[in-house]
Amino acid sequence: MESYRKNIRVFLAFFGPTAGWLVLFFFVPLAIIWIYSFGENSSLTTIKTTWTLDNYKRLFEPEIIGLFWRSVWLSVVSTAICIVMAYPIAMVIATASRKAKPWLLLVIILPFWTNLLIRTYALLNILGTRGRLNDLLHWFWNMGHGALELVGLGSLLGEQFEPIVFLGTPGGVMIGLVYVYLPFAVLPIYSSLERLDRNYLEASLDLGASQWHTFRKILLPLSISGINTAAIITFIPLLGSFLIPNLLGRGQVDMIANVIERQFKSANDWPFGSALSLFLLYITFIILAIQSFAAMRKRNQENG
Amino acid sequence: MPKPSISIRRRRFLQGAAAVGMSFSLPKRSAAASGKVNFYNWDTYIGETTLEDFTKATGIEVQYDLFADNDELFAKLRNGNPGYDLIVPSNDYVERMISADMLVPLDHSKIPNMKNLDPAFLDPAHDPGRKYTVPYMWGTIGIGYRKSKVKSTPDSWAALYQSDEYANHIALLGEAQTVMQMALKLMGKSLNDWTDENIAAAEAMIIAQKKNITAFAPDNGQDLLLAGEVDLAQEWNGDIQQAMDEDDDISYSVPKEGTLIWEDALAIPKGGPNPDGAHELINYLLDAEVGAKIADFIYYATPNAAARKLLGPEYNENPVIFPSQETLEKSEISIYPGQEIISKIDAAWTRIKAAG
Numbered sequence: 001m002e003s004y005r006k007n008i009r010v011f012l013a014f015f016g017p018t019a020g021w022l023v024l025f026f027f028v029p030l031a032i033i034w035i036y037s038f039g040e041n042s043s044l045t046t047i048k049t050t051w052t053l054d055n056y057k058r059l060f061e062p063e064i065i066g067l068f069w070r071s072v073w074l075s076v077v078s079t080a081i082c083i084v085m086a087y088p089i090a091m092v093i094a095t096a097s098r099k100a101k102p103w104l105l106l107v108i109i110l111p112f113w114t115n116l117l118i119r120t121y122a123l124l125n126i127l128g129t130r131g132r133l134n135d136l137l138h139w140f141w142n143m144g145h146g147a148l149e150l151v152g153l154g155s156l157l158g159e160q161f162e163p164i165v166f167l168g169t170p171g172g173v174m175i176g177l178v179y180v181y182l183p184f185a186v187l188p189i190y191s192s193l194e195r196l197d198r199n200y201l202e203a204s205l206d207l208g209a210s211q212w213h214t215f216r217k218i219l220l221p222l223s224i225s226g227i228n229t230a231a232i233i234t235f236i237p238l239l240g241s242f243l244i245p246n247l248l249g250r251g252q253v254d255m256i257a258n259v260i261e262r263q264f265k266s267a268n269d270w271p272f273g274s275a276l277s278l279f280l281l282y283i284t285f286i287i288l289a290i291q292s293f294a295a296m297r298k299r300n301q302e303n304g
Numbered sequence: 305m306p307k308p309s310i311s312i313r314r315r316r317f318l319q320g321a322a323a324v325g326m327s328f329s330l331p332k333r334s335a336a337a338s339g340k341v342n343f344y345n346w347d348t349y350i351g352e353t354t355l356e357d358f359t360k361a362t363g364i365e366v367q368y369d370l371f372a373d374n375d376e377l378f379a380k381l382r383n384g385n386p387g388y389d390l391i392v393p394s395n396d397y398v399e400r401m402i403s404a405d406m407l408v409p410l411d412h413s414k415i416p417n418m419k420n421l422d423p424a425f426l427d428p429a430h431d432p433g434r435k436y437t438v439p440y441m442w443g444t445i446g447i448g449y450r451k452s453k454v455k456s457t458p459d460s461w462a463a464l465y466q467s468d469e470y471a472n473h474i475a476l477l478g479e480a481q482t483v484m485q486m487a488l489k490l491m492g493k494s495l496n497d498w499t500d501e502n503i504a505a506a507e508a509m510i511i512a513q514k515k516n517i518t519a520f521a522p523d524n525g526q527d528l529l530l531a532g533e534v535d536l537a538q539e540w541n542g543d544i545q546q547a548m549d550e551d552d553d554i555s556y557s558v559p560k561e562g563t564l565i566w567e568d569a570l571a572i573p574k575g576g577p578n579p580d581g582a583h584e585l586i587n588y589l590l591d592a593e594v595g596a597k598i599a600d601f602i603y604y605a606t607p608n609a610a611a612r613k614l615l616g617p618e619y620n621e622n623p624v625i626f627p628s629q630e631t632l633e634k635s636e637i638s639i640y641p642g643q644e645i646i647s648k649i650d651a652a653w654t655r656i657k658a659a660g
Contacts, residue, residue, distance in 0.1 A: 041643055044382070044400055044403060045382040062658075063657075066658035067654065067657065128533055129532075129533050130532045165472065167533075168518055250519035250520065250521065251522070251657070252514070252660075254658075259657070262480075267480075267646060267650035268375075268643065
């Protein structure tokens with residue numbers, strides 16, 4: 001692995017373009033946004049860098065805190081649902097036969113082959129008040145209502161079918177978020193279960209531990225790193241999600257990214273928008289720092 | 305201010321797209337040399353063959369690009385013109401662009417067809433003396449509604465802003481300024497009267513009504529109306545006209561408190577490669593026959609008096625396109641309030657979004 005020091009030219013030839021790309025299209029724009037975040041609108045189209053902290057102070061206005069809070073709890077709950085749903089899926093794939101495994105993985109990855117925008121529009125069609133899901137519920141309602149009427153309990157389900165409103169509610173947005181980010185949670189959990197030594201499980205069961213006990217004391221601790229990774233890589237994009245709340249939230253369930261977008265468009269307040277974007281970035285850094293700190297402590301403990 | 309639509313249902317959109325053969329690439333800097341004009345317009349906002357006819361008549365090619373809203377247009381141009389020759393901002397953005405020195409003054413001698421315009425449009429507050437722009441189309445905001453679902457015509461903004469009669473079947477627009485302006489109209493105020501008290505009152509009104517509102521629809525109120533998701537939608541008249549073409553059960557009313565009158569104007573942004581060609585295209589679009597063809601196709605109100613003379617009562621007496629004189633008198637055109645007010649409106653909007 002040390003050979004790149006010897007073949008410095010080859011190394012540069014491969015690494016140079018990537019590094020250049022990263023600097024030009026990531027670090028430079030980020031630096032510009034960082035500078036903007038200390039600026040003020042000096043006219044309609046120009047920003048003066050005055051190194052003011054006003055944009056950061058505005059982050060603590062109650063409505064911004066409120067929207068941040070909504071973003072955080074929607075993301076935390078969606079992440080939790082993703083992990084709870086992903087774990088059994090990952091277990092099924094990890095324990096599937098050699099032949100079935102690639103097919104099951106394909107099913108998980110398949111949604112990525114369709115553009116997110118199109119998938120979200122499909123969800124709009126499914127979740128609408130007149131959508132497919134409510135059509136299905138209506139059909140069930142009719143069946144149930146008919147059956148109950150036969151036994152004289154016709155009023156039990158109400159006089160009329162009331163469609164469930166998904167769109168424009170936090171619940172509807174959460175369905176969309178879980179749908180989109182579930183695969184992100186399945187894959188890391190799957191890979192940690194895949195690597196796990198099955199002998200531990202057999203030993204536990206042979207020695208008389210119940211299934212539940214084996215799960216809690218053996219399986220879960222051994223796959224905790226996968227769960228951690230899954231939590232991080234779903235939570236971070238969830239926190240910044242824009243498209244799902246924008247379309248499924250119908251303007252009623254805005255998250256923080258929707259506020260950021262507005263600053264760059266109708267509010268024409270790029271400095272504040274920059275401060276908001278960077279705040280999101282800082283939160284991400286803090287989460288990652290906490291995670292690696294926790295991992296480090298755990299390693300130290302294990303090493304004694 | 306036609307709102308674009310991703311809906312594939314639109315007959316007009318499909319015809320328009322096929323006829324114009326749109327190109328979405330960025331305009332090239334070398335356009336002037338090849339006699340090309342880069343025209344940046346709204347979606348579904350030109351006649352079926354207008355641009356082809358222009359090329360045939362003048363030999364100037366048109367590179368046609370589309371934008372979705374004024375904010376997008378403004379954001380693209382604010383850090384320098386990427387190469388557009390002709391743009392179509394709405395009235396308050398015309399003001400913003402003039403004050404930011406982004407527009408080229410028009411050479412009226414190159415636009416003889418300005419004589420075709422209705423004189424009422426020649427000296428508006430947003431561009432006195434038409435120094436920078438010529439009007440292209442105008443219209444109103446009103447209530448699109450499903451006839452079979454309402455007891456009587458919803459003729460007041462209160463149906464959207466204060467009543468729970470249509471609870472959970474209401475769509476408002478998604479733009480902070482416009483939605484708050486209609487609340488001001490309902491309160492009997494001028495929609496340009498942005499005092500702190502008025503902003504606070506409008507904010508409180510919308511927050512109180514929020515539970516009854518299905519959607520703040522960014523640009524698809526008419527689609528929600530067509531899908532039956534809402535029964536009342538605050539929308540631009542042209543969008544509801546298009547929905548009415550598809551569904552006989554849909555109608556449009558302009559509330560009695562008055563409404564916002566918008567105007568989209570043709571303007572030449574600074575730094576474009578071919579201002580001469582842009583002048584030529586403006587003049588062509590103001591031609592009576594060309595203007596009539598466009599208006600007849602997109603069904604927006606044209607300020608071109610000569611063009612209107614060529615069109616029949618189906619267009620000229622259409623209440624969706626041309627509101628009554630009485631309504632017009634109570635309606636206003638929006639004036640750009642300045643960045644400070646815009647920030648206040650946005651803060652109120654954020655509070656509205658955070659509530660509930």
